[in-house]
Amino acid sequence: MIRHHWSRLSPQLWSSRRHVSSSPITIISYQRLSANCSVELNKLSNSLSEIGFFYIGDYEDAIPSSLVSKMRAHTDSLFGAKLEEKSAIHLSKSPHFRGWSALNEEVTLGVPDFKETFDFGYDETPLAPEEAQKCRGDHAWKNMRGPNQYLQSMRDTSFETDMRRYMDGLSRVGRVVMNSAALCLDREPVSLDRFFTDPFCLLRMIKYPPSADADPKVGIGSHSDYGFLTLIQQDPHVNGLQALSRAGQWVDVDPIPNTFAVNIGDMAEAWSSGVYRSTPHRVINSINCAGTDGNPNNGNNSRVSMAFFYEPALEATLDEHMLQLRHDGTDPVELYGQHLHRAYTRSYPTIGSA
Secondary structure (H helix, E strand, O other), X not given: OOOOHHHHOOHHHHHOOOOEEOOOOOEEEHHHHHOOOHHHHHHHHHHHHHOOXXXXXXXXXXXXXXXXXXXXXXXXXXXXXXXXXXXXOEHHHOOOOOEEEOOOOOEEOOEEOOOEEEEEEOOXXXXXXXXXXXXXXXXXXXXXXXXXXXXXXXXXXXXXXXXXXHHHHHHHHHHHHHHHHHHHOOOOHHHHHHHHOOOEEEEEEEEEXXXXXXXXXXXXXXXXXXXXXXXXXXXXXXXXXXXXXXXXXXXXXXXXXXXXXXXXXXXXXXXXXXXXXXXXXXXXXXXXXXXXXXXXXXXXXXXXXXXXXXXXXXXXXXXXXXXXXXXXXXXXXXXXXXXXXXXXXXXXXXXXXX
């Protein structure tokens, strides 16, 4: 049975910072994990089965720190753009779920998220218009491949090149983590080839503005990720990410320099036959005075993160035991693309639902 812990959370757990624990989450070395170090494999196995979160560091040969710094600078430029320019690449203008979304537009369990986002992926050739028109219902996922929308002001920068390098590096790390997760289950890494030979990867830049009043806002409510693997480059100065422990306590996933916070999603839990945990997590925005213009979105304590989603090929056929995963009582899906598209249209009910 696939667990969705968020559906059983009490209102107190969902909205309060009480019951928060500072229990440490394990740091795992990418280099040693790549070498199948038994110590790192044991740490990974324990992390995935107990809380579903860990930090990964020692990844410089895959993702140079200079590249991370460049991507942080690019992210600041994205969110610093004028509203008119951001609106020109709104998510609603892309059938591929690429572009910008404003505060309160994405929905988690029926509640708007207090965050602003930019969604990107690898630039791909979309279906021809006549073919795209045929992709409806359970075939709508075929329209998820396509080009990004870019801010005009960033066309002459290194953003597109840097982003591809960054995603390439994170894909390397993601495959090593998944190969290691397979080894921990006594499965051969080659068994993952049909999922990850041509992975569908997404990069999301997220800005969680501070709350201007005494009550912290929920940037994104308690939820479990719907995919396989998420790697988060956290804001180095502002925390807010929390994971729910087996004991029912919120655990702070604080930013640690030179690491990514990593968690698995619902489909990875299903793939592991429930051995690994797709853990509920949330973001509580910071409390801060408004900016000089009175707008809380312009305060100086926003949390800005970059989340990378390492997903299987859209065409990948799911294993029999993975077909239990449902979306709001709908029929089970057979292809990963169907699963991903249903999850997206649930988060953005006004986009891509045709």
